[in-house]
Amino acid sequence: MRIGIDLDGVVFDTIGELVRLYNLEYDDNLQREDIKSWETARFVKCGEEIYRYFYDEAFYANLPLMDGVLEVMGRLDKKHELVLVSDTPAVGMVNRSRQLEKVFPVDQFRFMREKNIIYTARKDLVDIDLLLDDKPENIEDFHRTGKGWAVVFDWPYNRHLRNYRRIKNWWEFEELIESHSRIGALA
Numbered sequence: 100m101r102i103g104i105d106l107d108g109v110v111f112d113t114i115g116e117l118v119r120l121y122n123l124e125y126d127d128n129l130q131r132e133d134i135k136s137w138e139t140a141r142f143v144k145c146g147e148e149i150y151r152y153f154y155d156e157a158f159y160a161n162l163p164l165m166d167g168v169l170e171v172m173g174r175l176d177k178k179h180e181l182v183l184v185s186d187t188p189a190v191g192m193v194n195r196s197r198q199l200e201k202v203f204p205v206d207q208f209r210f211m212r213e214k215n216i217i218y219t220a221r222k223d224l225v226d227i228d229l230l231l232d233d234k235p236e237n238i239e240d241f242h243r244t245g246k247g248w249a250v251v252f253d254w255p256y257n258r259h260l261r262n263y264r265r266i267k268n269w270w271e272f273e274e275l276i277e278s279h280s281r282i283g284a285l286a
Contacts, residue, residue, distance in 0.1 A: 102175065102276070103227035105237065106185040106195070109252045110172075111162040117152055121145070135255045137235060159191035160198060167269035173207065175276060181210040182227055186220045186234075231272060235260055250275065 107113035114131050117139070122129055125144050133142050140147045152158050175181060187195045196216070205211045217225055222232065223240040228247040232238055235257050242249040242263070250272070251257055251265040266272045 100229060100276070100279070101180040101182060101227045103182045103184045103222065103225055103230040103232075104172075105222070105230070105232040105234070105252070106183060106187065107162075108233035108254060109231055110165060110168050110183070112165050113162055114254065116158070116162050117149070120152055120158075121149060132255050135258075137256050139256075154188055154190050156190050156194050159187065159194040162198065164202065165269060169202070171269040171273045172203070175273065176209050178280070179276070180215070182215040182217060182225065183210065184217045184219065184222050184225050184227070184230070184232075186222075186237075187218055192218060229276075231266075233257055238263060 104110060114134065118129050118131055118134075121127065121143060127144060129143060135142070139149050143149045172181065183199070185195070199211065199216065203211045210216075219225065221240075222230055222237045223244050223246075226246075229250060230237065230241040230247065231250045231252055232241070233252040233254050233256075238249045238251055238257070238260055241247070249263055251260055251263045252272075253265050253267045264275060266275060
């Protein structure tokens with residue numbers, strides 16, 4: 100199976116880092132759970148200024164990983180074709196690529212050796228059987244193509260999505276993929 104995996108909010112704890120930096124700069128106590136829609140600016144004192152972090156190339160240099168991602172992706176990489184798909188802004192691509200090389204060594208991860216990394220805002224155009232993503236628009240657009248399964252990585256801002264497989268962590272995702280491999284369907 101060819102599995103498309105988003106980076107921010109799925110592989111990397113981008114939300115956690117965004118909240119950490121925001122709280123430091125604005126002396127606030129924002130929690131991840133407080134962000135209940137994709138429009139993060141609605142939940143912070145600084146409004147639209149929150150998005151400037153995404154256009155700071157240093158932001159992408161050392162993002163923390165989601166729990167379990169290395170182990171689970173390591174196992175999935177041996178059985179499936181993994182494709183990283185990300186809407187990383189151009190300013191962050193160099194640091195993002197460096198971080199991927201550091202976190203996922205080429206000698207240990209086939210998807211890195213094969214350079215299965217696609218930067219695009221249009222994930223619905225990528226030829227994959229399954230998309231794991233957290234952004235509601237990406238999930239809905241990919242689902243509409245009918246090409247495969249869209250799986251939601253759970254966050255408060257995407258809980259309005261219904262009728263999609265939803266996982267809360269990487270171990271649940273591995274279990275979902277393994278059960279699919281055994282029974283042959285994600286329906």
